[in-house]
Each structure stands twice: as C-alpha cells, then as structure tokens.
Amino acid sequence: MGGRDFRVAFLGPLGTYSHQAAYDKFGTAVEYHESRTIAEVFDAVASNIVHAGVVPQENSIFGGVIETYDKLRQPNVGFVRGDVVLEVQHCLLVRRGVKAEDITCIKSHEQALGQCRGFLAQNFSSASLEKVASTAAAAQAVLTSNDCAAICSRLCATIFDGLEILFEGIQDRSCNFTRFFILSPTQQSELPPSSSPIGSETRSLVRLSSKEMCISQVLAALNMLVSRLDRRPQLESSGLSQDVYFAELTKGDSDSPWILEVSQALQRVRASGGKAEMLGIW
C-alpha cells in the first residue's frame, strides 16, 4: 500500500506539534486524520480506521506524556513501530489587538503549560491556566477571546487567521525536544516504504508488572539493556504499591534477531512469575 491510501491519525487540529511530527515522518504522500485527543489517536489505530498514528511520548523539559502512558496500560492499543523527535519552540498567541496586560487566562495542552512554568510564573502569575486537548485547540479557542492567550507553535499564527504572536521561545529552556511514537494496528501492519525496513530494528518497548517480584527482580529476569523506564499505577490494583512499568530496550551487540531476543527476555520474566508484553519494536 502506498500514497494517499495510507491514513495517519494525529492529535489535531492542524497546527499541533503532533501534526508537525506526523508531517516530518510521512510528508505529503499520505492522508491525515485529525483526532480530538491522544486517546482517540490510539483508538483510531486500534480499530483500523487509520494505518498509523502519531502520539507524543516525552519532552526534554516536562518528561513523559501521561495520556500516552495511561493508554499504553490498556490492552489492544496498537503497536509502536518508530519514533520521531521534534524541536519545540512555544509562542504565546492572542487574538489580534489583545495586549499582554489584558490577559487573565492562558490555555494549552498540559505539556506546554508545564514546559513554560517559569515564564508563566514570572509574567502571568495571576492568570488562570486552563488545560485543553492540544496546543492548536487552544489557539482555535482564543480566536474569539479578548482576555485569553494560547501557548502553541508559531505555525498556528499562520493557520488561524486573526491571531498574533506576543512572545516567542517562552519554554523554560531554549533547547526543547519532544519525542513521538509512531503506532500501527499490529506488529505486522504495512507502513509506507520510507519507514525503516523490517529486520533493521534496534529498539523495543515492553510492559512489565508483577504481584510478587519487585521491579529490580523483574529487570534481573529480563536481563536486557534498558534505556528508559516509566512507571504508572496499575489500574486493577487496590493499593499504591502495584505498578506497571514501561521499559525501552536497546539492542546490544548480539547477532541473534532482535525480535527473538526480546521475545526470549519476555519469556524469562513470565517464567519467574511476572507479566510481560511487547508493545513495540522498531
């Protein structure tokens, strides 16, 4: 399959960072599908409405994207097939004519509000902060407001006619990157030809949990190079101590096929009484 037959979901509307990441990965050759929330991107992928989805996974200032990891706790949410890293420079946008002193409320995705905490505390300490589904949804919302501003990309000033940029580069560190996961319905689903060829994978995402073992025992059984570890509470647990872990694995210098290495590592965890699932390979 190729070209415009291939549909890609992203957190919309047009102008989000997810949109830019999707475009960086797939360009003009595919058809784009706007989802209202990150959870809806996962759902569009899992229900085969689209062939791929792009979801934000982590930011270099604010850390892991909670909505993404919360979805990854659930069964049948698609399979991670790749990643894209995007440089992110946040702007403060208002309806044309609105002045900084008029602003009483600031809207954005919680990641963007978190990445600009220092700027907000210093310049808008009395404004209310409102989380919305995406940065471009915030831009759209302030089109009709005389006292709200949106944190979003400069691209939104071009996409939404009637907005202007008041401040640029307002995140807490000038160097700011967000990484996105590329999802497909299954491990075998076809991806456009531009994607890395099957067999060249070096990364994997796995989900781990155990009732009896602590995480160090689970990782000892896994016995793989872990380059990143995230933790979220387990939904079905009744207390605080039961967590689910997401480990990103990196291929070492073994010659055996990567998929086999990961499958064997998951088997070792299961054999020692833990739960282990493969959520991605790329």
Ligand SMILES: O=C(O)C(=O)Cc1ccccc1
């Ligand atoms: O809302 C967006 O634009 C997104 O794509 C989510 C997000 C928000 C802030 C930084 C990176 C990704």
